[in-house]
Amino acid sequence: MGLGGLQLVSLAEAREAAAQYRKLARSGGDPLAEKRKAQIAVPTFREAARTVHAEHRAAWRNEKHAAQWLQSLTQYAFPHLGDRRVDLIDTPDVLKVLSPVWLTKPETARRLKQRIGTILDWAKARRFREGENPIDGVSKALPKQPDRKNHFAALPYSDVPQFIKSLRASETGEPTRLAFEFLILTAARTGEVLNAAWDEIDFDSSTWTVPAGRMKANQEHRVPLSLRCIDILRRAREINAEGEFVFPGRSLDKPMSNMVFLMALRRLGSPITAHGFRSAFRDWAAERTNFPREVCELALAHSIGNKVEAAYRRGDLFEKRRELMATWAAFATTARAEVISIRTA
DSSP: OEETTEEOOOHHHHHHHHHHHHHHHHTTOOHHHHHHHHHSOOOBHHHHHHHHHHHHGGGSSOHHHHHHHHHHIIIIIHHHHTTSBGGGOOHHHHHHHHTTTTTTSHHHHHHHHHHHHHHHHHHHHTTSOOSOOTHHHHGGGSOOOOOSTTOSOOOOGGGHHHHHHHHHHSSSOHHHHHHHHHHHHHTOOHHHHHTOBGGGEETTTTEEEEOGGGSTTSSOEEEEOOHHHHHHHHHHHHHOSSSSBSSBOSSTTSBOOTTHHHHHHHHHTOOOOSTHHHHHHHHHHHHHOOOOHHHHHHHTTOOOSOHHHHHHOOSOOHHHHHHHHHHHHHHHHOTTGGGOOOOOO
């Protein structure tokens, strides 16, 4: 029973608790710290994960990333760790989660490892657990993952014109064909194209401005549009007279699924990835043109690695990139691509 919000204990219970604290003090312990620790309700890993997810959600770029963050934990971590208190989780527990997917799904496993580490760091900061984070020792017990350098299978740039020709003649729906060709000609990332909105397109200046929130570097990126890209957008506008997105999905208020390009590639029997066309563009620019390296890197929205160079050149070389992308479009959409005049110095 309680009186005025106080919990009453028997005299015998009070004496027993006092004896335990005296014993702890004689052995060098801290009775007060132990008392505080006993009063803390330690959450389970599932409860901690949902709390961290809610606290970090406002800082993430979009709802899709927020959903993926929790979904991966639900699928892979919760079956092993979900009901376990965060103060009882150790390296072997984390290994049970990561080992089955470490080699078969390396990218998923790396993200999972980072997310588990974040949750356990949060638990330590909230004094729900002590000691080192089990994530710190788990890498030593895991095998080396495959090299990621060739993660995105790319088409040789010399085959891009034929691919676009095959794409246009394929049975893939016209909106998907238009979106895929637009992706190739702009050398953009899949997510940037699929979520492109009409208010980002300026037909007068032939420019597509991708907001910072959708860019990997979290910086606004201007994309110069070739004549063929403008034609693609005008046709997309005819198909989709209303709606926010340039390439909507089945519903006008939602973008295309990120599976559409994969399905188009399967229909064409191409063992490559949509992202790989960025590599094809970069190889073409390096081997078949004399455009400066920084122009090609900025066309891909890559950050300039040299800090001195980046500080010296603060512009985005937009007009030079416009010439580069027009040359790329001419190469990629011309049947006799081998005779395209390549820019000299």
